Amino acid sequence: MIQLKGIHRTFQVGDQEVHALNEINLNVSPGEYLSIMGPSGSGKSTLLNLLGLLDRPTSGTYLLNNQDVTVLSDFEQAKTRRNKIGFVFQFFQLLPRLTAQENVELPMMLDGIAPNERSQRATEVLDAMGLSDRRHHRPDQLSGGQRQRVAIARATIMEPAILLADEPTGNLDSKSGLDVIKILEQLNNKGLTLIIVTHDPEIGVRAKRHIHMIDGKIVESRTDTIAETKDSLPS
Amino acid sequence: MRLLDILSYTGSTLGRYRTRTGLILLAMAIGVASIIILTSLGEAARKYVVGQFSSLGTNLLIVIPGRSETTGGAPSMIVGETPRDLTLDDAKALTRSAYVQRIAPVMIGSASISWKQLDREAPVLGSTAALLDIRHWNMDSGRFLPRGEIDRATPVCILGGKLYRELFGSETALGKWIRIGDRRFRVIGIMASEGRSIGVDVQDLVIIPVASAQSLFNSPSLFRILVEARNRDVIPRAKEHILDTIQERHQGERDITVITQDAILSTFDRILRALTLTVGGIAAISLFVAGILIMNIMLVSVSQRTAEIGLLKALGAPGNQIIVLFLSEAIALSLAGACFGVAVGMAGNLIIGHFYPDLPLGAPWWAVASAVGIAVTTGTAFGALPARRAAKLDPVLALSHK
Numbered sequence: 001m002i003q004l005k006g007i008h009r010t011f012q013v014g015d016q017e018v019h020a021l022n023e024i025n026l027n028v029s030p031g032e033y034l035s036i037m038g039p040s041g042s043g044k045s046t047l048l049n050l051l052g053l054l055d056r057p058t059s060g061t062y063l064l065n066n067q068d069v070t071v072l073s074d075f076e077q078a079k080t081r082r083n084k085i086g087f088v089f090q091f092f093q094l095l096p097r098l099t100a101q102e103n104v105e106l107p108m109m110l111d112g113i114a115p116n117e118r119s120q121r122a123t124e125v126l127d128a129m130g131l132s133d134r135r136h137h138r139p140d141q142l143s144g145g146q147r148q149r150v151a152i153a154r155a156t157i158m159e160p161a162i163l164l165a166d167e168p169t170g171n172l173d174s175k176s177g178l179d180v181i182k183i184l185e186q187l188n189n190k191g192l193t194l195i196i197v198t199h200d201p202e203i204g205v206r207a208k209r210h211i212h213m214i215d216g217k218i219v220e221s222r223t224d225t226i227a228e229t230k231d232s233l234p235s
Numbered sequence: 236m237r238l239l240d241i242l243s244y245t246g247s248t249l250g251r252y253r254t255r256t257g258l259i260l261l262a263m264a265i266g267v268a269s270i271i272i273l274t275s276l277g278e279a280a281r282k283y284v285v286g287q288f289s290s291l292g293t294n295l296l297i298v299i300p301g302r303s304e305t306t307g308g309a310p311s312m313i314v315g316e317t318p319r320d321l322t323l324d325d326a327k328a329l330t331r332s333a334y335v336q337r338i339a340p341v342m343i344g345s346a347s348i349s350w351k352q353l354d355r356e357a358p359v360l361g362s363t364a365a366l367l368d369i370r371h372w373n374m375d376s377g378r379f380l381p382r383g384e385i386d387r388a389t390p391v392c393i394l395g396g397k398l399y400r401e402l403f404g405s406e407t408a409l410g411k412w413i414r415i416g417d418r419r420f421r422v423i424g425i426m427a428s429e430g431r432s433i434g435v436d437v438q439d440l441v442i443i444p445v446a447s448a449q450s451l452f453n454s455p456s457l458f459r460i461l462v463e464a465r466n467r468d469v470i471p472r473a474k475e476h477i478l479d480t481i482q483e484r485h486q487g488e489r490d491i492t493v494i495t496q497d498a499i500l501s502t503f504d505r506i507l508r509a510l511t512l513t514v515g516g517i518a519a520i521s522l523f524v525a526g527i528l529i530m531n532i533m534l535v536s537v538s539q540r541t542a543e544i545g546l547l548k549a550l551g552a553p554g555n556q557i558i559v560l561f562l563s564e565a566i567a568l569s570l571a572g573a574c575f576g577v578a579v580g581m582a583g584n585l586i587i588g589h590f591y592p593d594l595p596l597g598a599p600w601w602a603v604a605s606a607v608g609i610a611v612t613t614g615t616a617f618g619a620l621p622a623r624r625a626a627k628l629d630p631v632l633a634l635s636h637k
Binding site for chain 2: 058079093109111
């Protein structure tokens with residue numbers, strides 16, 4: 001599904017060239033659960049942005065469903081993001097002036113889906129997140145965990161194939177952090193490809209495949225055969 | 236994205252930043268309102284002046300004794316032109332022309348008017364029956380000067396409305412004999428109250444036959460002759476004809492001046508219209524300033540909302556959709572500001588109209604249209620730069636902004 005070949009990404013900082021990604025080769029199959037770990041500045045966020053088409057590689061190829069997406073136009077990239085990729089951010093990135101439901105409807109609004117269908121779909125997803133009674137609350141009236149659940153509802157409303165989560169628990173206490181992770185894992189169980197960037201090893205090890213990055217390189221890629229945490233999950 | 240969604244999204248943004256929205260609306264509204272009020276005032280002044288001139292009569296030529304033009308120094312200085320008087324015979328000569336509809340010789344003087352014990356000094360105007368038609372005056376009661384030979388001195392007079400009230404109060408004056416100077420005249424009519432017409436206030440006048448005025452003031456010379464041309468097109472030919480005729484009668488001297496009212500009128504019309512456009516243009520500059528304010532505030536807004544822009548991009552909004560969103564904000568602001576300004580301008584006109592009821596105030600449609608047009612155009616043009624900047628924002632940087 002995702003094939004990265006010889007990806008480099010360099011930034012110009014002053015007169016110094018920073019190699020954020022250095023010769024990244026990575027294949028991700030549909031339905032995989034992947035965590036990317038590493039110290040800050042190791043390039044893990046850059047890799048995630050690149051996977052989410054928010055950034056373009058300096059060199060190398062990125063095939064998404066066997067299509068080279070690095071050569072797509074701005075419009076086509078936006079369309080791919082809208083329909084194939086969901087984002088979950090550390091700081092939720094909900095629009096403060098919109099209600100939970102309106103925030104969830106935002107991607108559908110950008111896509112031009114009719115208001116009736118939008119509100120029906122948003123209601124369903126929010127119900128599934130256990131937020132039926134918070135639908136018309138604004139973000140500042142919600143707890144951190146609730147906000148992140150709204151954000152996940154928004155990320156999945158377009159039924160994307162890939163969900164990219166950048167430190168999804170980084171701004172939550174451990175309990176609501178765990179709730180959020182469980183929701184993400186449930187979605188993965190239903191076939192969604194899940195890629196989580198985190199520097200929290202406890203979160204990282206729950207994934208079936210972990211990638212360690214240092215200085216823009218993948219130093220370790222390990223696949224667990226047993227998912228010990230899975231048994232404790234409510235199904 | 237659906238149009239309705241774009242509008243509601245814009246609405247929610249504007250609603251969130253109320254102070255900034257309010258300030259832009261105010262700036263735009265002041266600009267639009269000042270254009271409307273200033274052009275209304277200019278137009279009102281123009282209409283007022285034009286109206287005043289039209290009340291003098293249409294297709295009017297005014298013949299004045301003496302020459303006001305200078306044509307080369309030497310001959311006239313040697314000859315030392317003394318203007319000959321304009322006489323009733325001159326006036327009669329002018330009627331024999333195909334270009335002339337009617338003429339009214341005018342004499343003016345001042346005399347004491349008395350009835351019973353009441354005595355009063357008033358301007359006396361000597362003329363003929365044609366004056367009523369030429370000046371478009373109306374009678375309140377009775378009739379105007381009798382038609383017939385213009386050199387017949389009938390002892391009749393017509394009183395201006397105000398003079399009539401001062402002399403007679405509520406009594407009827409028709410048929411009464413009053414004394415003007417040392418002669419007696421019978422009142423045969425009362426003028427309707429007219430607005431001021433330049434120079435003379437009809438309300439204060441006594442009008443008597445021109446021949447009576449000549450003997451009353453003991454002078455054959457006319458103050459001027461009013462000539463109404465048959466139509467607008469023959470005015471220049473009528474002017475030439477008048478000059479030629481009088482020249483022939485005055486031993487070859489062109490010692491009169493003919494003023495065509497249309498010339499004065501169109502000059503005033505042009506001057507005042509230019510003035511209106513000038514003040515309107517100055518007011519339009521304030522709209523330009525408002526446009527810059529929009530750009531300024533939108534630029535601030537773009538940097539305030541980088542996270543939002545980054546999010547929209549991550550959620551799949553292409554660059555041009557972001558341009559559309561920001562532009563629609565600028566357009567909504569300027570349009571709302573313009574509408575608000577039109578309302579303020581109209582209200583301003585009403586208030587000014589309340590204090591100066593004589594001014595024919597009313598926003599000219601072209602001023603309203605161009606004010607709104609300029610407001611929306613500048614708003615859009617100045618919104619374009621911030622919108623493009625928003626669209627070009629790097630989503631990675633935008634999202635990590637927090």
